[in-house]
Amino acid sequence: MSRVAFFRPDDERAKSAATIVRDLGCEPLSDPMLAIEPTGETPRSDADHTVFTSKTGAELVGTAGWRPSGAVVAIGTPTAEALEAADYTVDRLPAEFSSSGLVEELASDAAGATVEVARSDHGSAVLLDGLNDAGAYVHETVLYRLIRPEDAGRSAEAAARGELAGVCFTSSLTVEHFLAAAAERGVRAAAIEGLHGATVGTIGEPTRKTAEAAGIGVDVVPETAEFKSLAEAVVERL
Structure with a gap:
């Protein structure tokens, strides 16, 4: 089963995102990059x-x-x-x-x-x-x-191991926190390289620009800036 990572806050948004990804036939990897x-x-x-x-x-x-x-x-x-x-x-x-x-x-x-x-x-x-x-x-x-949760970064390690089929970035800050968590774990370069083999989706053009400026190639940007549309676009491209 294809593994898709997302970075929603650890509340009902992460739970909803996991359900959406699972309903699309993929294995969800929830790695919250934002805390309120x-x-x-x-x-x-x-x-x-x-x-x-x-x-x-x-x-x-x-x-x-x-x-x-x-x-x-x-x-x-x-x-x-x-x-x-x-x-x-x-x-x-x-x-x-x-x-x-x-x-x-x-x-x-x-x-x-x-x-x-x-x-x-x-x-x-x-x-x-x-x-x-x-x-x-x-x-x-x-x-x-x-703020970035202290335990964030499981997705970066998974990307570095080449274990992600897709990722869903929902803001520029999730991109920045993903990279910061990867750097803390010593896998920044490997994580970016791992994303080259995955389908990368961003929720809008500003997020796409942030990702691409960091060397992350972006494959899909949905017309509607909502997580469900983003996840559907990523899975459709897999």
């Missing part, structure tokens, strides 16, 4: 638009009792669903699930508007710069930090 460290902060409540970029951020504000005064904007269907589950109304969902897609979505309404961006400490500068350039007053609130 909440900051305890909440977004400002007086913005014209409040932007959420992840399911995690949506869940954190839901438990904090935050209420918006303006429009709620989500990047990605999982983010929108998490906001709705927390009893928020999602007013805008860009067709392109990316920072550049969101800038395009809000560009016509940005001039003079206050835009609150609520996300992790590793958010792309593309979003803030793009909104600023469009004339918005932009404020960022860091809801959580993304």
Whole structure:
């Protein structure tokens, strides 16, 4: 059975990913590369638009009792669903699930508007710069930090041994943490070489660029930035 690695946080996301990979007929290798460290902060409540970029951020504000005064904007269907589950109304969902897609979505309404961006400490500068350039007053609130778990790296060792048929990178940070874990275990070069013989998928263009800049060839990027679409694309290419 083909072995496919993924790097989702060690919660329901990893469990869901394992089920998806198993249902596609492959052996899942879960190696969480991200752990969530909440900051305890909440977004400002007086913005014209409040932007959420992840399911995690949506869940954190839901438990904090935050209420918006303006429009709620989500990047990605999982983010929108998490906001709705927390009893928020999602007013805008860009067709392109990316920072550049969101800038395009809000560009016509940005001039003079206050835009609150609520996300992790590793958010792309593309979003803030793009909104600023469009004339918005932009404020960022860091809801959580993304750290690498101490025991991460099983997938790097498996890649170095040539045991992976596929990998699913879901963010640039998962690529960076994969390589850092590989380096700590002394297998960075071997892990990259091992991935040359595997089908490598990334969830979007920024993640693809990060992987390729590190010498990892990328075979597939799904049209929809969701894990299920990514896993399906990787397995279809196997």
